[in-house]
Amino acid sequence: MKIRSPIVSVLGHVDHGKTTLLDYVRGSTVADREAGGITQHIGATEIPIDTINKICGNFIARLSIKDTIPGLFFIDTPGHAAFTSLRKRGGALADLAILIVDINEGFKPQTYEAINILKMYKTPFIVVANKIDRIFGWEVHEGASFMESFKQQAPVVQTELDLKVYDLVGKLHEEGFQSERFDRVNDFSSQISIIPICAKSGEGIVELIAMLLGLAQEYLTEQLEIHEDAPAKGTVLEVKEETGLGVTVDSIIYDGVIRDGDEIALMDTNNLVKTKIRSILRPLPLEEMRDSKKKFKKVDEVVAAAGIKITAPNLDDVVSGSPLRVLSDEEDAEAELLKELEDITVDTDDEGLFVKADTLGSLEAVVHLLKEMDIPIRSAEIGDVSKRDVIDASIAKDENIEHGVIIAFNVKVHPKAENDLSNSGVKLFAGDVIYQITEDYEAWVQERKEAQKKQWLESIIKPAKLMILPKLIFRQSKPAICGIEVEAGTVKQGYSLMNANGDYVGTIASMEDKGETLTAISRGQRVAMAINDAIAGKDFEEGDSLFVDIPEKHYKILEREFKDKLNEDEFTALDEILEIKRIKDKDWGKFGLFE
Ligand SMILES: Nc1nc2c(ncn2[C@@H]2O[C@H](COP(=O)(O)OP(=O)(O)OP(=O)(O)O)[C@@H](O)[C@H]2O)c(=O)[nH]1
Numbered sequence: 270m271k272i273r274s275p276i277v278s279v280l281g282h283v284d285h286g287k288t289t290l291l292d293y294v295r296g297s298t299v300a301d302r303e304a305g306g307i308t309q310h311i312g313a314t315e316i317p318i319d320t321i322n323k324i325c326g327n328f329i330a331r332l333s334i335k336d337t338i339p340g341l342f343f344i345d346t347p348g349h350a351a352f353t354s355l356r357k358r359g360g361a362l363a364d365l366a367i368l369i370v371d372i373n374e375g376f377k378p379q380t381y382e383a384i385n386i387l388k389m390y391k392t393p394f395i396v397v398a399n400k401i402d403r404i405f406g407w408e409v410h411e412g413a414s415f416m417e418s419f420k421q422q423a424p425v426v427q428t429e430l431d432l433k434v435y436d437l438v439g440k441l442h443e444e445g446f447q448s449e450r451f452d453r454v455n456d457f458s459s460q461i462s463i464i465p466i467c468a469k470s471g472e473g474i475v476e477l478i479a480m481l482l483g484l485a486q487e488y489l490t491e492q493l494e495i496h497e498d499a500p501a502k503g504t505v506l507e508v509k510e511e512t513g514l515g516v517t518v519d520s521i522i523y524d525g526v527i528r529d530g531d532e533i534a535l536m537d538t539n540n541l542v543k544t545k546i547r548s549i550l551r552p553l554p555l556e557e558m559r560d561s562k563k564k565f566k567k568v569d570e571v572v573a574a575a576g577i578k579i580t581a582p583n584l585d586d587v588v589s590g591s592p593l594r595v596l597s598d599e600e601d602a603e604a605e606l607l608k609e610l611e612d613i614t615v616d617t618d619d620e621g622l623f624v625k626a627d628t629l630g631s632l633e634a635v636v637h638l639l640k641e642m643d644i645p646i647r648s649a650e651i652g653d654v655s656k657r658d659v660i661d662a663s664i665a666k667d668e669n670i671e672h673g674v675i676i677a678f679n680v681k682v683h684p685k686a687e688n689d690l691s692n693s694g695v696k697l698f699a700g701d702v703i704y705q706i707t708e709d710y711e712a713w714v715q716e717r718k719e720a721q722k723k724q725w726l727e728s729i730i731k732p733a734k735l736m737i738l739p740k741l742i743f744r745q746s747k748p749a750i751c752g753i754e755v756e757a758g759t760v761k762q763g764y765s766l767m768n769a770n771g772d773y774v775g776t777i778a779s780m781e782d783k784g785e786t787l788t789a790i791s792r793g794q795r796v797a798m799a800i801n802d803a804i805a806g807k808d809f810e811e812g813d814s815l816f817v818d819i820p821e822k823h824y825k826i827l828e829r830e831f832k833d834k835l836n837e838d839e840f841t842a843l844d845e846i847l848e849i850k851r852i853k854d855k856d857w858g859k860f861g862l863f864e
Pocket residue numbers: 281282283284285286287288289290347348399400401402403466467468469470
């Protein structure tokens with residue numbers, strides 16, 4: 270068993286300094302390049318332990334880190350898109366992550382997104398609080414450790430920094446993490462270290478590197494064990510067309526050995542792709558690159574961890590995030606890959622939303638998040654939103670509006686699908702921050718529920734009470750016409766009326782006030798009312814109170830769902846109506862055992 274270097278990714282909000290940090294980490298060893306200070310991979314940079322020892326020897330001694338880990342392997346492309354692409358079955362490819370936060374700006378949408386992704390993959394991480402040089406009064410000490418530089422700051426500046434660090438501690442706490450400034454952490458397995466740094470001047474970088482190494486040694490060595498002679502396992506970072514080489518795949522190999530001429534298996538959106546390696550390429554050292562047009566050099570074999578470019582036939586449809594396996598014991602590797610593809614794309618429900626994403630990894634992340642929210646998924650695929658997606662969603666919409674929805678992460682709508690989309694009424698939730706898309710979707714569902722409830726409430730017959738005004742009976746019957754005043758609630762045309770004994774009186778045919786026909790009138794209004802079926806003097810008298818006859822089902826809905834929506838006078842009328850109803854049926858309005 271050999272131990273490989275831990276793979277480290279940098280995540281964080283846009284402009285918080287991911288690239289600057291990576292540049293510094295790589296640049297800090299550039300002088301040493303020829304002496305083996307740094308190993309350039311495709312898509313990654315490795316800093317060997319000797320170089321690390323040179324840069325931060327003191328710290329490493331203090332943290333009692335041994336030389337068992339060969340170095341640190343930094344993925345060159347920062348950001349969570351790269352992070353989710355670089356997946357392997359059941360987790361992230363990165364063993365460790367650096368979450369970078371601008372100390373002056375604090376948490377931003379993509380910071381939360383990164384945390385969600387790290388939580389999902391259970392990836393251990395260190396928080397770096399970047400741009401400390403922007404704290405008012407900070408005196409820059411190029412390349413110094415954080416502690417050294419901190420000691421030399423004025424007390425107000427030190428206090429200011431600590432306040433900002435505590436803001437981050439608070440935010441991390443809200444996300445369910447215990448954290449502390451790294452020098453105050455007493456248990457690295459339960460607390461997250463926050464390292465204040467300046468990616469421009471390099472302050473704090475030595476501590477960052479030492480901490481990464483310390484964490485890897487303490488908690489990851491088992492996961493870093495590799496089988497040097499086993500068929501390689503890797504992940505596709507990017508599929509790229511290269512002049513003179515055709516379509517190539519850039520991949521990170523995290524276990525085993527890969528050789529020129531090996532048979533490998535990869536994935537396109539739906540199938541296994543098998544091919545034979547034509548060549549394995551590594552970057553040409555910078556010095557040599559200057560003298561030639563070539564960027565790569567051919568190698569016969571590489572052992573994990575490594576970043577390589579592979580040329581081979583049939584790579585055109587391979588997707589980024591695809592697993593890569595060297596096939597030796599073909600059946601096993603193939604079956605494993607197929608199962609993996611199934612895990613991500615086929616584990617869907619009969620009904621639900623349509624999900625599109627740009628890579629296998631991001632698709633997996635979106636699907637995972639939606640499932641956690643108990644949102645059913647009908648289909649999950651890689652690629653832009655197509656005409657077919659819109660048609661499928663539109664069919665689903667006819668059955669359930671909430672399923673006529675497409676969630677699109679980091680992909681575009683195909684121009685041919687745009688028209689259909691706007692005509693179909695299918696809802697599209699698109700963006701590049703997963704949790705914002707899901708939040709928007711949830712807000713929309715909530716809004717729809719509220720609107721539905723409102724519509725429902727409007728169709729429900731609500732309690733109301735009216736009085737037959739004295740000396741204002743204009744006609745005895747067919748229909749009876751009389752002056753009334755509404756005493757509680759709202760009375761509408763078509764409502765049935767009952768008297769104080771619960772007997773049916775008649776149905777409101779029409780209402781009129783000063784020559785104007787009204788369909789609904791409220792408390793305090795006086796109108797002339799025509800009542801079908803009723804005979805004045807027999808079914809009611811002047812001065813009688815009449816009540817709206819509420820169907821029992823409506824009463825129950827009011828009681829259960831909308832009681833808080835009734836006015837005080839409606840509330841009292843409802844009580845009166847209940848009492849009247851129970852004269853004839855003592856169980857009226859009571860809920861049955863199974864209701
Ligand atoms: N003052 C100061 N500026 C910094 C520091 N780190 C980064 N910056 C600046 O912040 C800006 C953004 O930095 P980047 O490294 O490009 O940020 P990023 O997170 O990689 O941004 P994207 O790649 O666009 O997501 C640049 O102008 C950097 O020069 C720092 O420590 N101090």
